[in-house]
Amino acid sequence: MLQSDTTTLSIQLNNFLHRIDCKATIIALVNQYNCSLKRIRRSKNWLLTGQQSQLIEIREQLQQPKMAWIAEAITKGLPKPSFDLVAIALSEPGMTINRLIKETGCTLIEARRAIDKAEGLA
Structure with a gap:
């Protein structure tokens, strides 16, 4: 949003x-x-x-x-846009941490948490 x-x-x-x-x-x-x-x-x-x-x-x-x-x-x-990182990771199962960071501008920790949640690890 x-x-x-x-x-x-x-x-x-x-x-x-x-x-x-x-x-x-x-x-x-x-x-x-x-x-x-x-x-x-x-x-x-x-x-x-x-x-x-x-x-x-x-x-x-x-x-x-x-x-x-x-x-x-x-x-x-400028305010940074906010993204639903888990939804992005779920929509593309092959999403890497580096690609998620590059596309959304999130931090490494945020990207790892989102991918872990998407994979059911967290």
């Missing part, structure tokens, strides 16, 4: 001004997707705020190497 994309999220961008070449370019991109980018008090950190779908759109626009850290910060700040 995926979380609704109408949820407003805030992503902290540490050392923002020191890590980019042109602040105006980023601000224009953020404004284009109706999000906000504001400085956190008097610190070097800034806060990118917007809906999940808008932040995903911004992340896809940031493919330049110098801006990849912003895309990575957005990815880390």
Whole structure:
């Protein structure tokens, strides 16, 4: 079950001004997707705020190497989708632990538990 994309999220961008070449370019991109980018008090950190779908759109626009850290910060700040790992393991009997981890982003422990439950071992 995926979380609704109408949820407003805030992503902290540490050392923002020191890590980019042109602040105006980023601000224009953020404004284009109706999000906000504001400085956190008097610190070097800034806060990118917007809906999940808008932040995903911004992340896809940031493919330049110098801006990849912003895309990575957005990815880390997005909620992780939740999966029924046991149901996935049951639907594909040949599912390996590594494949389950790769497809769902779960941890090794979660994958082992799901496969054990699917095989009736737990």
